[in-house]
Amino acid sequence: MEIDLVQLSRTMAYALRHQPARFGLTLDAEGWVEVEDLVEALRKHHHNWQQMNVVDIEAVLALPGKQRYELRAGRIRAYYGHSVQQRMTREKATPPVHLFHGTTPAAYEQIRQTGLRPMGRQYVHLSEDVETALDVARRRTSQPVILLVSALDAHQHNIAFYLGNDSVWLADSIPTTFLTKQ
Ligand code: HQG
Numbered sequence: 001m002e003i004d005l006v007q008l009s010r011t012m013a014y015a016l017r018h019q020p021a022r023f024g025l026t027l028d029a030e031g032w033v034e035v036e037d038l039v040e041a042l043r044k045h046h047h048n049w050q051q052m053n054v055v056d057i058e059a060v061l062a063l064p065g066k067q068r069y070e071l072r073a074g075r076i077r078a079y080y081g082h083s084v085q086q087r088m089t090r091e092k093a094t095p096p097v098h099l100f101h102g103t104t105p106a107a108y109e110q111i112r113q114t115g116l117r118p119m120g121r122q123y124v125h126l127s128e129d130v131e132t133a134l135d136v137a138r139r140r141t142s143q144p145v146i147l148l149v150s151a152l153d154a155h156q157h158n159i160a161f162y163l164g165n166d167s168v169w170l171a172d173s174i175p176t177t178f179l180t181k182q
Helices: 006-016 035-045 056-061 107-116 128-137 151-156
Strands: 069-072 077-079 097-103 125-128 145-150 161-163 166-171 179-182
Touching: 006 035, 006 056, 006 077, 035 056, 035 077, 056 069, 097 107, 097 128, 107 145, 107 166, 107 179, 125 128, 128 145, 145 151, 151 161, 151 166
Parallel strands: none
Antiparallel strands: 069 077, 097 125, 097 145, 125 166, 145 179, 161 166
């Protein structure tokens, strides 16, 4: 039976970002699990996946679009998006001068008062370019609001930024002074 790679990727996100315990997995401090353990858990999860293997996971990683998972030396983790209680250690880094955040008009009404907060995840998620921020916002609204984040300035004011993947940055809460509505 052909494996639906998008469905597989969604389930991997669930296991590696949100509910590892439900898959019998324990993330280490940086979010890694043994890829063989993930394969074993996924085989049990769906009747179509009983024969799946690491090549199917590699096929998910090779899908065009967002790079969500990092596979290295027999281990795998999600680059970003975690909501598990245990805070994932990410590598701190100096951000570019500007980053972008795409959101909804309703969320913006809160953000303009309180700044950007991680909400249901561990970190605030930021995009390197406007197009990506627009895509993030369009998941939720047909009227995206784009915020320009003065990332380097915020970093220089002791707000920590962390590497996500090539286009997603992570950060701690960002006060309104560093946000400009586009
Ligand atoms: C908003 C997807 C009220 C924030 C995407 C967003 C991304 C506030 C929502 C990644 C707020 C949180 C993350 C405040 C922020 N008051 N609302 N103070 N501060 N918000 O999904 O950034 O496809 O947790 O604007 O592409 O939308 O899953 O964050 O609307 O990269 O791989 O609260 O998830 O990637 O929503 O998306 P999320 P996000 P994947």
